[in-house]
Structure formats: structure tokens, C-alpha cells
Amino acid sequence: MTRVLTRSDLEALLEPAACLTALRDGFRTAGTVAVPGRRVRTDLPFPGTATALVPGLLPGIDAYTVKVNAKFPGARPALRGVICLHSGTDGELLALLDSATLTAWRTGLAAALGTALLAPAHDVLGVIGAGAQAELTLRGLTGEHRPRRLVVHDTDTGRAAAFAARHGGRVLASARAVAEAAGTVLLATWSRAPLLALADTRPGQHFTSLGADEPGKRELAPDLLDAALLVVDDEELAARMGALAAPGLTRTAADATLTDVLRGTRPGRTSPGERTVYAPVGLPWQDLALTWLAWREAERRGVGAVIDLLG
Numbered sequence: 001m002t003r004v005l006t007r008s009d010l011e012a013l014l015e016p017a018a019c020l021t022a023l024r025d026g027f028r029t030a031g032t033v034a035v036p037g038r039r040v041r042t043d044l045p046f047p048g049t050a051t052a053l054v055p056g057l058l059p060g061i062d063a064y065t066v067k068v069n070a071k072f073p074g075a076r077p078a079l080r081g082v083i084c085l086h087s088g089t090d091g092e093l094l095a096l097l098d099s100a101t102l103t104a105w106r107t108g109l110a111a112a113l114g115t116a117l118l119a120p121a122h123d124v125l126g127v128i129g130a131g132a133q134a135e136l137t138l139r140g141l142t143g144e145h146r147p148r149r150l151v152v153h154d155t156d157t158g159r160a161a162a163f164a165a166r167h168g169g170r171v172l173a174s175a176r177a178v179a180e181a182a183g184t185v186l187l188a189t190w191s192r193a194p195l196l197a198l199a200d201t202r203p204g205q206h207f208t209s210l211g212a213d214e215p216g217k218r219e220l221a222p223d224l225l226d227a228a229l230l231v232v233d234d235e236e237l238a239a240r241m242g243a244l245a246a247p248g249l250t251r252t253a254a255d256a257t258l259t260d261v262l263r264g265t266r267p268g269r270t271s272p273g274e275r276t277v278y279a280p281v282g283l284p285w286q287d288l289a290l291t292w293l294a295w296r297e298a299e300r301r302g303v304g305a306v307i308d309l310l311g
Helices: 007-013 016-032 098-118 132-141 157-167 175-181 222-227 233-241 258-263 284-301
Strands: 004-006 038-043 050-058 061-070 079-087 093-098 125-127 149-153 184-187 192-196 206-209 218-220 231-232 275-278 303-307
Touching: 004 284, 007 093, 007 275, 016 132, 016 222, 016 231, 016 284, 038 184, 038 233, 061 157, 061 206, 061 233, 061 284, 079 231, 079 284, 093 098, 093 206, 093 284, 098 132, 098 184, 098 206, 098 231, 098 258, 098 275, 098 284, 125 132, 125 175, 175 184, 175 192, 184 192, 184 303, 192 222, 192 231, 192 275, 206 218, 231 233
Parallel strands: 004 093, 125 149, 125 184, 184 206, 192 218, 206 275, 231 275
Antiparallel strands: 004 303, 038 050, 050 061, 061 079, 079 093
């Protein structure tokens, strides 16, 4: 039997603190699995791309995920797809889940984790791109990293205004204005041209860039990436389709992965005046980490429709 979990089901089942714990544990241990995850992406003869992440694996979980997404930047929502949760014992399809919701949760909360590890405590958080991932990042920031003030910019002025109203922030007219006002800046856009360069920033700032997750997408200029301490989630993927693939970039490697920083094998920020960047691509095991939480809680509470695909 297969449990189907919709967006509303997932919003009822998932809880930020538990998800952050699962993601933190995953960053520490995911590299020990025998089969590495793959991220496959292709252009389409339509105004979008297709992406598959397979397999999502973590030590101690006898299951795996396969995620298939359609990405159409001009659509609302721009991402649609499914995550399949399969048993590791016999391949049974345990659950089908809305991938847009899971992706927003795992991406936004992993961004919050990276931001909290690398950013200094700042009163003002800047958001460039006021979508679902920014929402989840803000929800995941706690303690000293929970901003007292918020500034936001989005090319959709209505969406920016709504985001600012929900979170008590104010709308600014440009990405540069956000960088001028904020100490920590979150970028979560579809941009294919850099939104910020080194000259738009100042020493001590932190930038989390979620948009550079497939070839051609760019949020930060090469001179800023060269100057900053750059942390990624996976160095090979970052070089193939993420921040390290940026044209004109001098460096060929990141300074660390988030796993390195969490394990203490490489330092994160080492001085108050250092610029830092966290630029993830997104990894298959992150889908499993949150899918497993959601499915187990759904089984316990009886949430979601149960169907027999073989019937």
C-alpha cells in the first residue's frame, strides 16, 4: 500500500526543529553510505527543465527516495513533482509526496543551518526572492540568528509586499539596496545574471545563495565568490552546476563543505571582517531525511490517502 501526502498533509506533519535535527545529522553522516546520490538535469523542448535526484540514502534508514521535478520559472508554482519513498527491503512504494513542499522545507531549513553556522549575529536580514524557500529559511533561524529587522526585494512587488507584511519587514527597491541595509543576505531566485558583486558588499557580511542550483543560474558575481570564504554542500556538484561553475571565477575549489564545518575538520568564519558565502546545490539524501520524518509521522497519525497501485 502507498500513502499519498499532499502539500497540506506535509504542512501538518513537518516541524522545523525536528527537520533541522534530521538535516544536521544527515550532513554529518550522509557521506558514509556506499552508493552516492546523483542529480540529473536536462533541458526540455518547453520553457522549463526536468530534474531527478536519486537515490536519497542515509545510514540507519532502510528506505530510499527518488525525486522527479519539473521546473518552469514562469509558472506558479515554478516547481512541481513527486518524491517516491521506497522500502529498502523489497522496493515497495511506501509513499508519494508533493516534491514542491518537501523541496522548499529541506532547502530552506538546510539554508538556515548553513546561515547559522557561518553568519555573524546581525540585527538585519535581507531577503532577495520572497518565495517558499525564503519562508522556510526564516522559520529555521532561531536564537541570535533570528533577525530583529527584515528587508526584502523581489521582482514581483506584490509578493515582496506580502512577505514583508507577514514578517514585519519592509520592501526595498533593489538587490543592492538589500545588501546595503542587511548584514546577512539570503538569495533565493531564478536569476541567470549576478545580482550582487563585491562592490555591492562590505566586510563581515554573509550571503546564502540558493539559486545557483543548475547550469546557467547565477546570483553572486565571480569577484564576490573569489573574495569570500565559500562553503558548499557538495564540491563536485558545485563545480558542475553550482557556484563553482560561474564563468570568470578564478578559484576552482570551495574552502569547505557544510559537512566539514559541522564536523570541525575545516573552520567556518574565522574573523568578524570576513565575507562568507554558503552556496548549496541540494542533495538527494536531504529528500530522504524529511520524507522519512513525514512518512513515519503520517503512519502514526493516519494522515494522507492510502492507495493500492497494484489493485
